[in-house]
Amino acid sequence: MIDLKYLQNHFDEAAMKLRKKGIGNDTLQELKSLFASLKEANAAFESARAEQNQMSKLFGEYKREGKDIAELKARVDAKKEEIAVLQEAAREADAALYKLALTIPNFPDDTVPEGEDENDNVELKKVLEPKTFDFKPKEHWELAELNGWIDFERGVKLAKSRFSVLRGEAARLERALINFFLDTNREKGFEELCVPFLNNAAMLQGTGQLPKFEDDLFKIEDENLYLIPTAEVPLTNLYNDEILSEKELPVLMTGYTPCFRKEAGSAGRDTRGMIRQHQFDKVEMVAISHPDRSDEVFEMMVQNASDILTALELPHRIVVLCGGDLGFSAAKTIDLEVWLPGQNQYREISSISNTRDFQARRAKIRFKEGKKNRLVHTLNGSALAVGRTLIAIMENYQNEDGSITIPEVLKKYM
């Protein structure tokens, strides 16, 4: 959630920032006035309640001294009626404010380029040159079929479309990648965690998936639980409603989880192959950082993800997302896009974001700075998306006969 006081005191600045994300002034004006209404309603309620509390105290004294309480009781009863109305008004103001506030995206950093969509993202650099093939490289689904690696049909039978089954070497390679990613992250100082794959609504709200993106989530019937769309949710919310000590920062965490997404807005996109599935494996990095040092942590995370791709000898490029392509919670996002020779294009394989204090405010993650509590910064990033790495390996390591060479660094995991 954005800082409402900042919105109140620096409206024009705030509005300018959110324009990058396509939020209009009207919405912000409404938010600002809801905030003002809440403050007003609260003030009225609280002062009335203060009077009541005052009288209640007197009540005790009167009784002890044996005074007549009839008149006092009449007064306090009248006050109570007044309070009931004020309290209800304050509650409504609160509900109205948060209903809107929770749907407002984070402010983009000033360094985020302007732009509408992914076409306006800015490439920062390329790492490793795409390899040239002396034959026409195949796409991963052709290779999957040739090698019997992915069983799309039976995945659909077991669940529904956009589910698939990895078989044999592919399943082993998937597992090898998970281990390789986790080991690498651990060596960089990330603590490895194994977390629940179902999280409750409060946690999903903490990281920003709820209330606005409920349609993208798989929900468990009759339970207040959702399948996680990313390990960012459990890892970040590990410290939900907690106050850390300053010396614990930064908290660096990594974990492997499957991720579940309805891909509701992506009907028709990437229907062929394994690029966009309802369930995919991912190894995630999450950092809880001191707010003054989150930029360094961010750089480190980008570097780490890039290093992993380099170790796998996979050509990739590093792209900074423009305002229009930035996710809801992110202040800044850098994507790593891996080269897919079969598709002849770069495709996203990692997305690393600094959410600044946006998630911290929602999830109430703070740290003690001296005597005061201050919101932390939270960051998350894939290192890496496992299924897409598998695809990248298939396409980049393919041989003319359709066989696939196992990358050197993975051999010890196979």
Place this chain on the structure above:
RNA sequence: GGACAGUUGGGUGAGUUGGCUGAAACCACACCCCUGCUAAGGGUGCAUAUCCUAACGGGUAUCGAGGGUUCGAAUCCCUCACUGUCCGCCA
């Protein structure tokens, strides 16, 4: 799933004949003093959120969550959640 017990501040843990307890005590933590060496002692501060104030300070809310009784609830009642133990089932 059944039975019983519990849920208080960073931790342990008092408080359950309703008001003087937002919360004793101890531990941890921070700062200061003394002392001096593989220690110890003394002092002060220390829940969260929010509002008012230049500040001092004060208001409001929160003792698992929500609701109720009452002038007034951590304390009484109801519902739910969670934890523990025993039983059942189970990887």
